Structure formats: structure tokens, C-alpha cells
Amino acid sequence: MNNVAIQELRNLEIFKNICDDSLNKIIEMGVLIKYPSGRHIFRDKDDVKILYVVLSGTVSLYKSNECGHKRAIFILGKGKMINDVIIQDLPSSINCEVFEEAEILSFNKEEFLKLMEVDFILTKNVMCSLSMKVRRLYRQIKNSTGVIKMEKRLCAKLWKLSKDYGYEKNGQVVVDKKITITYLADLLGSKRETISRALKILCNENLIEYKNKQIIVNNQEKLSEFFKAP
Structure with a gap:
């Protein structure tokens, strides 16, 4: 991932304020993948061992019901971690589809967790990412009640x-x-x-x-x- 500059990573929300040593390790262990619009990065129930971060473009996280109807949950853009929930070591609980052509940073989960152990700011950023998604889900639940037109x-x-x-x-x-x-x-x-x-x-x-x-x-x-x- 040498074609991604440290400053470019530093500007991403998920890596904001982490130390230079951590940024260098992220560059060493990360892989940059380009995805076209409409491509799936992973699907519901997949056993995903990779953590994904959006470098550019946007992705959509969605669920499908038994009839195959989609319910989009989030649109995630630059600097967002896509699947921080896999830290829990369970299969994916959602589908991820590329909304606009995207560049995605991918990291081995175990290597990323080891880095989180030594860099609390990185750990805090991941926690903030999860917290943001929970808050947005709260708002979605509030706004999805049948009494609201x-x-x-x-x-x-x-x-x-x-x-x-x-x-x-x-x-x-x-x-x-x-x-x-x-x-x-x-x-x-x-x-x-x-x-x-x-x-x-x-x-x-x-x-x-x-x-x-x-x-x-x-x-x-x-x-x-x-x-x-x-």
C-alpha cells in the first residue's frame, strides 16, 4: 500500500490523531482494492476476516428480507470503517455493496487488533465508529414508527x-x-x-x-x- 501517503491516511476519520508508528504499520499491512459500482465487498452471513475502510467513493450497507426486498441501513463515505462489528468474531450480519466506484483499504483483522492493543487512539476511533452507527440506528428506529407520515x-x-x-x-x-x-x-x-x-x-x-x-x-x-x- 505504498501508493497511499501517510498524510492521506492521517486525514481519514478512523486514523485521526494516531501516532506515526501506527500509520507506518497500517501502510505495511494494508491492501488497497478498487471496486466498481454495484460490486459486493461481502454479504450477510459471510465469514469475514478482513476489516475494510473507505478511502474514496461510497458503499451501502443493507439487509434483505425473506422476499428479497432491500433495506439500506447506511451509506458510508471516505474515512469510514465499514465492518467494525466483526471485531466480535461472528459472521457478517449485513451486506456491503459499492454505491459509487470506491477505493477500499483492507486489513487482516488479527493484525489490526494487535495494533489497537498498543494504540489507544486507534481503539478509541474504532469505538467512536461503532457508537456513531448505534446512534444513527436509534434515530432510524425513532423515525420508522408507523405513526410518522x-x-x-x-x-x-x-x-x-x-x-x-x-x-x-x-x-x-x-x-x-x-x-x-x-x-x-x-x-x-x-x-x-x-x-x-x-x-x-x-x-x-x-x-x-x-x-x-x-x-x-x-x-x-x-x-x-x-x-x-x-
Whole structure:
């Protein structure tokens, strides 16, 4: 992995503030793999012995029900550890699919755990990664209750996407990802037709614009107010 610079690793969230010795060992033991969009890195129930970190691009973590319908749980981008849960030494409990063409750093789990034993900052970063996922799951559970209308659930999801992947342009916030209605349905565990109707409501309220898979938030504060309104 000599083609990845120490500074590039230092800028990744999962390796932030760890010591130079640890960074050098990470470069020595890591392998950089490029994945095209749509490729699976691992699947539910796989016996995974490798830890994965996103260097560039994005991946999607999802579950499938008995009918084969997807429910996307997370979209993870640069600097995120994908499968920190395998530290528990159990088979994978989720599928990982490349959302956008990605460069992925891979590490032997046992070697990575030994490094965590001697670098507490690295251990803390991994714990923070797990904590972040738990907190996001709490919010998803809260927002998935049946008493919340779909347009409000979609509103909350679009607000989060705009915070994580948005950039300002002409007073609006553009989500820097091409996201289909089908994938929004996967994110919310709903039908495509239901999401299409909810999108139309948000567009009619002038909260967002949606064209050619591009999400544009006209005003993040008003989007948040719409979700919180009774």
C-alpha cells in the first residue's frame, strides 16, 4: 500500500490523531482494492476476516428480507470503517455493496487488533465508529414508527443526506450523490410508488428539487421544521 501517503491516511476519520508508528504499520499491512459500482465487498452471513475502510467513493450497507426486498441501513463515505462489528468474531450480519466506484483499504483483522492493543487512539476511533452507527440506528428506529407520515420520514432522510454529502450552490444545498427513487425506497424500507408520492409532496412544498437523480434542498432549516411540525 505504498501508493497511499501517510498524510492521506492521517486525514481519514478512523486514523485521526494516531501516532506515526501506527500509520507506518497500517501502510505495511494494508491492501488497497478498487471496486466498481454495484460490486459486493461481502454479504450477510459471510465469514469475514478482513476489516475494510473507505478511502474514496461510497458503499451501502443493507439487509434483505425473506422476499428479497432491500433495506439500506447506511451509506458510508471516505474515512469510514465499514465492518467494525466483526471485531466480535461472528459472521457478517449485513451486506456491503459499492454505491459509487470506491477505493477500499483492507486489513487482516488479527493484525489490526494487535495494533489497537498498543494504540489507544486507534481503539478509541474504532469505538467512536461503532457508537456513531448505534446512534444513527436509534434515530432510524425513532423515525420508522408507523405513526410518522412517509413524507416526514423522507424529509428526515434527505436532511441527513444533505448534511453528510451536501455542498452549497446558489443558496441551495446540492446532495453530491446520484440517488434513485428506488434507492430512497431501500433506505426507508418502503415501496417505490410511496416514495415517489412523498417526493412530490416535498417538491410541491418547495422544500426540495429532484431531477435526474439529483436532490437539491432549497432550505435545510425549513426541511427540518417540516419534519418537526405536528
